[in-house]
Amino acid sequence: MANELLLALYIFVLAGFLGHHVISKVPPLLHTPLMAGTNAIAGISLVGSLVAAGGDFSHASTILGFIAVVCASINAVGGFLITDRMLRMFRKKGERRS
Amino acid sequence: MANELLLALYIFVLAGFLGHHVISKVPPLLHTPLMAGTNAIAGISLVGSLVAAGGDFSHASTILGFIAVVCASINAVGGFLITDRMLRMFRKKGERRS
Amino acid sequence: MNSLINTSYLVASVCFILTLQFLSSPKHARQGLLIGAFGMTVAVIATLFKPEIVTYKWIIPSFLIGSLIGTAMSAWIPMTKMPERIALSHSFGGLAASLVGISEYIRHDPFEMSRVTVAALGFETFFGFLTFTGSMMAFGKLQGFITGAPITFKGLNAINIAAFIGSIVALVIFVIHPEMKEIFYTVSATGLIIGVTAVIPIGGADMPVVISLLNSYAGLASSATGFAIGNNVLIIAGALDGTSGFILSMMMSKAMNRSFANVLFGAFGTGGGSAPAAAGTDTRAPQYNQGTIEDAVSTLEAAQSVIVVPGYGMAVSQAQHAVRELGAALEKRGATVRYAIHPVAGRMPGHMNVLLAEADVSYESLFDIEDINDDFAQNDVVLVVGANDVVNPAAKTNKQSPIYGMPVFNVELSRTVIVLKRSMNTGFSGLDNELFYQPNTMVVLGDAKKTIQAFKSELETRE
Amino acid sequence: MNSLINTSYLVASVCFILTLQFLSSPKHARQGLLIGAFGMTVAVIATLFKPEIVTYKWIIPSFLIGSLIGTAMSAWIPMTKMPERIALSHSFGGLAASLVGISEYIRHDPFEMSRVTVAALGFETFFGFLTFTGSMMAFGKLQGFITGAPITFKGLNAINIAAFIGSIVALVIFVIHPEMKEIFYTVSATGLIIGVTAVIPIGGADMPVVISLLNSYAGLASSATGFAIGNNVLIIAGALDGTSGFILSMMMSKAMNRSFANVLFGAFGTGGGSAPAAAGTDTRAPQYNQGTIEDAVSTLEAAQSVIVVPGYGMAVSQAQHAVRELGAALEKRGATVRYAIHPVAGRMPGHMNVLLAEADVSYESLFDIEDINDDFAQNDVVLVVGANDVVNPAAKTNKQSPIYGMPVFNVELSRTVIVLKRSMNTGFSGLDNELFYQPNTMVVLGDAKKTIQAFKSELETRE
Ligand SMILES: NC(=O)c1ccc[n+]([C@@H]2O[C@H](COP(=O)([O-])OP(=O)(O)OC[C@H]3O[C@@H](n4cnc5c(N)ncnc54)[C@H](OP(=O)(O)O)[C@@H]3O)[C@@H](O)[C@H]2O)c1
Numbered sequence A, B: 001m002a003n004e005l006l007l008a009l010y011i012f013v014l015a016g017f018l019g020h021h022v023i024s025k026v027p028p029l030l031h032t033p034l035m036a037g038t039n040a041i042a043g044i045s046l047v048g049s050l051v052a053a054g055g056d057f058s059h060a061s062t063i064l065g066f067i068a069v070v071c072a073s074i075n076a077v078g079g080f081l082i083t084d085r086m087l088r089m090f091r092k093k094g095e096r097r098s
Numbered sequence C, D: 001m002n003s004l005i006n007t008s009y010l011v012a013s014v015c016f017i018l019t020l021q022f023l024s025s026p027k028h029a030r031q032g033l034l035i036g037a038f039g040m041t042v043a044v045i046a047t048l049f050k051p052e053i054v055t056y057k058w059i060i061p062s063f064l065i066g067s068l069i070g071t072a073m074s075a076w077i078p079m080t081k082m083p084e085r086i087a088l089s090h091s092f093g094g095l096a097a098s099l100v101g102i103s104e105y106i107r108h109d110p111f112e113m114s115r116v117t118v119a120a121l122g123f124e125t126f127f128g129f130l131t132f133t134g135s136m137m138a139f140g141k142l143q144g145f146i147t148g149a150p151i152t153f154k155g156l157n158a159i160n161i162a163a164f165i166g167s168i169v170a171l172v173i174f175v176i177h178p179e180m181k182e183i184f185y186t187v188s189a190t191g192l193i194i195g196v197t198a199v200i201p202i203g204g205a206d207m208p209v210v211i212s213l214l215n216s217y218a219g220l221a222s223s224a225t226g227f228a229i230g231n232n233v234l235i236i237a238g239a240l241d242g243t244s245g246f247i248l249s250m251m252m253s254k255a256m257n258r259s260f261a262n263v264l265f266g267a268f269g270t271g272g273g274s275a276p277a278a279a280g281t282d283t284r285a286p287q288y289n290q291g292t293i294e295d296a297v298s299t300l301e302a303a304q305s306v307i308v309v310p311g312y313g314m315a316v317s318q319a320q321h322a323v324r325e326l327g328a329a330l331e332k333r334g335a336t337v338r339y340a341i342h343p344v345a346g347r348m349p350g351h352m353n354v355l356l357a358e359a360d361v362s363y364e365s366l367f368d369i370e371d372i373n374d375d376f377a378q379n380d381v382v383l384v385v386g387a388n389d390v391v392n393p394a395a396k397t398n399k400q401s402p403i404y405g406m407p408v409f410n411v412e413l414s415r416t417v418i419v420l421k422r423s424m425n426t427g428f429s430g431l432d433n434e435l436f437y438q439p440n441t442m443v444v445l446g447d448a449k450k451t452i453q454a455f456k457s458e459l460e461t462r463e
């Protein structure tokens, strides 16, 4: 148990440091897409929700899972789409819109 | 086994990304201390050497461990000292040497 | 099988890291997004092969519903509504995390769970619900469903403190006695309550800071889920999210020159403009030059270099397209037109950048404060489009001012300043702005979009 | 107990990350080092409590010997010998890793080890030995024990290729048959051999790139140890080390405008200066202005602004203290003195910075190429102290030159350039330098330290 916690902690700590460095490099120009993008990434909570919705546990668990999948997939699908919509708008002089 | 490998891989990958970001932020001014400093950190191989030197395995293992501890502690102790000696030299205008 | 699934999670983690790395430049940001979407797809598909999943009966419809809503929302939401959209997403994320937490709790034997799992479940549910209601409140305030003004009443502080202490106590008891269902639901309830009571006393205009902070709570909830179900990609995504939210909210408070504590507990901001407070003992209303469309256009016509300073008012009146058209018209007449973007102009980090990008302004014409602030002195005309606090010279000169020390644009050094606003009301901070009363400032009252469109028509008639 | 030990390793990992983060500014770098030393201490002390360790009988003397050697080496090694010292440390690190690998191998039942452990052991031993002999060779070349010129002979390539293929084959067999001792020792032997045969054909002056690359191999060996014994702090420290070495070697090749492959397989550089090659069909030796001490001092005396460009020659003649004294004397006379530091001046990244810091020059007077290159045009006198390639205009003008494209200082734009060197020989790249023959260049021949001291005496007599 303690060992399992420690390994998770290692990963959490490393990812936290990494996040700090990666995020600080995002220029203010892209801060709104950044917010939307991290939202999309947060959609990964799908992997937890899917198990709840697809497992054979209890009715309650399935219903909770159902709602959770709806919520998480709004973020996952919608998040990437809207971030892309935003990023598509950023263009250099003379560049044509795609 | 596969799981243990994967966890180690997670940590390796995260640390690699992190290293990339952290090291890129070190200014050329401090590149020599950086080289010496990573050398010092490499002295952490002591934790492996100590087990070999202090364990009750075989003569061969103990001798190998003995040499390994000597080598690793040269790096650990010497590395920090020489990096500090270098860094002490870097000073701002008007700052007195410590 | 299992190790294949876990490998796919490692792949997804790397993809997400790359997504954020690619966001460091607008040129490659879209590629990064593609990588992230790929990682997400890999992780989701791999999860479907988990042995615990016995049926896709509920998964397929729920996923379809979610995707449909997500697609619709992202296709139709106007760019000016981004803060609302982000708040809403956080609340979905928080809800998903807490529901997963509950479902994990009810389907496991509490005595078989390790302490770590129990604690993680508690955290997950607590932070998930807190993010859920907190983001809902933030959304309501932004949308105007709830008044933007700080809501405070006697006893609110007491409730907040009680809920906070209660949640900690409940969490501790829960870790010791995971079998006590009531305690688990108490943890959930305190999360729901704190989300409401901690957000309502914060002014509507401070919502962006709150939203970013809730982003980092959502990240924490996600990481806690990872701890609870032993899933590293959740831990990593949560940590990335969490740091992102935290860094952005720090950046905002710093750019507003306010402490975190002041934002969260200061009940600052009235949520709307108000008439300027009378300045000390001087009761005469100060004089300002009110200009007509014609005056302003004459000035613009003569300018060699124009710097546009957009602010929250541009978002309110959706003037970004009109601004771009006016800029293009001026450029065609030979003037150089640049845009000065303040880090906290508008109501969200990067707000102005997105709006102007939407209107097809190249990002090479957008300048950060450090890059343009020295150029105002050699500039002919500044066009302030619904900005106020970010051009308030009091931040540089008046040590008594609450925004003293916040970096602001040196617009007053330019030859002429044209200010577009609807009234002489104040901006977000509620502070009067001396700039409007200076001799080289011309105020053109009216909705920004309409005014700018009028500028353009007038300019065309003169050709 | 065990989880306490593991927690201490987590603490150490965080400390090491912080150490490197603090290295981003000279102001806090020493604090970071302290944090790192603390982390190391915690990890070592915790390890002593491991149940496998039954006696300190051998640990105490070996640790004392190592600490003594380390302390002595770091106290007495002159700053000009840093590359040698770093090469030596890498070889110790590599040796330690491979010896631990062997000891792990001989004390475990090969049938009880997992595939992962076996593979990791193989890598660890291989990279450890490779780093050991490779760094020894690099050290020998730098010290002059081995000729700095590329050593190549017929069949060397064949040996390299055979050893490389052999090592891969042996590693694969080893993972399948961990019980075959001969295979394990073959892996070790190929590591030892490749370290020698891959390094000897590389020119002495390219050793810094080699050393950095060996740094990243040492890091890999360390990470492999971590995989083998399931120790995360080793994995993390190894990954940090590995990326550091890799990034620095990339940076160097880039700043030299050469590919990695060219450095490793190009047998580039002669290890010492050589007379310039005759330029095409033109056999007349080109003319240059040889200046006397008096000429140079007259020029310096009249200068309002002086930029010093130090190079490898400053390290060779240990002129850094003399340079600083001359600079101070000129500053006392009212001139501004700045130092332009090229990323690959000298023979090691940051070489010049350390030497000038040693001589007590403030780091605020040291400028990177991007920050100073535009200022040469408005500058009176450039003093080139034993630099050559980094001031070679051919890198900008001559597309045929092997260093074409490498960023160089625009020294020739200054009013006067004074070059200090011992002869008209070439620098590291073996290329002639047109700068020395330009009308506004004055070459003062002689050892840099002596020349600069003479400058200073002369300057003093004129007061
Ligand atoms: N960006 C962020 O991340 C963020 C986050 C939190 C807080 N804030 C705060 O928000 C403020 C942003 O500064 P800002 O200068 O952009 O805005 P501001 O100070 O809030 O001022 C907005 C101005 O726009 C005018 N306006 C509103 N609607 C308009 C319309 N339809 N047409 C024309 N003018 C209109 C208002 O005057 P009238 O009412 O007279 O028209 C007001 O003067 C700062 O104080 C900042 O600290 C920003």
Ligand SMILES: NC(=O)c1ccc[n+]([C@@H]2O[C@H](COP(=O)([O-])OP(=O)(O)OC[C@H]3O[C@@H](n4cnc5c(N)ncnc54)[C@H](OP(=O)(O)O)[C@@H]3O)[C@@H](O)[C@H]2O)c1
Binding pocket: D205, D206, D207, D208, D209, D252, D255, D256, D273, D310, D311, D312, D313, D314, D316, D317, D343, D344, D345, D346, D347, D348, D349, D350, D351, D385, D386, D387, D388, D389, D390, D391, D420, D421, D422, D423, D424, D425, D426, D427, D428, D429, D446, D447, D448, D449
């Ligand atoms: N810094 C790194 O990380 C690194 C790594 C690998 C390779 N390199 C390479 O090393 C080179 C560095 O360029 P550099 O301009 O610093 O040096 P350089 O091009 O090697 O030239 C050194 C100069 O110093 C002179 N010199 C040597 N000893 C001297 C003494 N005692 N007194 C006075 N002058 C003396 C030499 O001329 P005389 O012989 O006539 O005196 C020569 O002109 C670059 O080509 C770079 O690519 C650098």
